[in-house]
Amino acid sequence: MDSLVSDVVALRDSWVGELVESRLVEFRKAGSGVPSRLFRELCFCLTTANCGAESCLVVLDEVGDGFLLLPEDELSSRLRELGYRFPNRRASFIVEARSHISSLEGVLSSGDSGEVRDWLVGNVRGLGLKEASHFLRNVGFFDVAIIDFHIIDLLVGKGLIKRPRSLSRRRYLEVEGVLRKIADKAKMSLGELDLYLWYLETGKVLK
Template sequence: MEYTFDRIQAAVAAIYPEIERTAMAGHAPLCEEQLWHELTCCILSSQVPYSLAQAAADRVNGHRILTPLHGLDAEGCERALRSLLGGAFVIEGRERRYRFPNSKARQLSQTRSSVVQSFGTLSAALSELGDAEVTRRWLVENAPGLGPKQASMFLRNCRGAYDLAIIDRHVLTYMEMAGLCRSDAPVPARYAGYIEYELILKSHSRAKGYMLGLFDYAVWIVMRIVARKEIAEGQAA
């Protein structure tokens, strides 16, 4: 089956209203422990399946190692995280290993130190930094392992920052089809490049009457389904 750009745009338009209704319903503010769980999952999700990152974040959160009240110093925090991330995880009945236990343990510990030294708590950091773009930039600069995509995801999940884009390979494929970027363009790793793509996508979404952070989610859902169907059809051929 051919997935034309017109069909993809129609699918995005069909699901957007429900996404907007859900988002506008609002969510209860997250507590400190929940904020750290979300941030942990975002940091751990780089280059690994999301289900594995979620399981690893759940384990870290269960031991409450990152909350300031835990009392661990930076070295003790990293050591404890390394032990937790180095263990086996069971994902859908299969035993899996997290790929980067040492580097991610170090990044999480350093992130915790940055937040505690600058603001005391993650809740205070979000409150004092205020503006979503300012907060994202601070996180990217002070939370090792957290790129603009992951930082945007964290702020959307925790603060409803729908003026930020989460640009991954699925959204980028849509942008290529729409002529918004060159073919086979990689997800921009540098902050300036990410902002450039985000501004292009924001202009595109506004022209269609959509909110950026809800539009890219609708695009992600549609393009993910298309990618899965194309893989299934290729295997069946």
């Protein structure tokens, strides 16, 4: 674990640290935005399940307010035109999630991150723990972990965990606990740590 902490701290002290800090500022601003902006972030995280983040960023930019306004069949067609992998299913999830637009601000201010994450998973169809954590991080909640295959690969490669067959809730929280220990040693939040770990695995700092 100490070697990984050293790698992360070295990145923080390099030019990568400035890029990460700019991302964190963006996330804080998004969290104080209007409900429509919060919903667009939610839609982005809904689209990232089993899809690459970079391609989903393109989808987010291209669809824009269509996430809020397009009928389900038109949204599905637009996603298909953009080469998105699951146009029908995600369009259905997004249209259904519109019922929560007006309540998102209240939910985000109603409890701690764990409670809010559980609410999102329980009430927004298509959000698992990873996607809900991703949404929370992108709107300024930095004390939950986004655990995807990049993070799993890195932790397995460092000998910090055994590769899980699947990420059940119990296993997700166990891996999150490992990441929390790393974050504590590096004196940073889980949200900040995620950006550095992603950079170590991919050479990129994405949202």
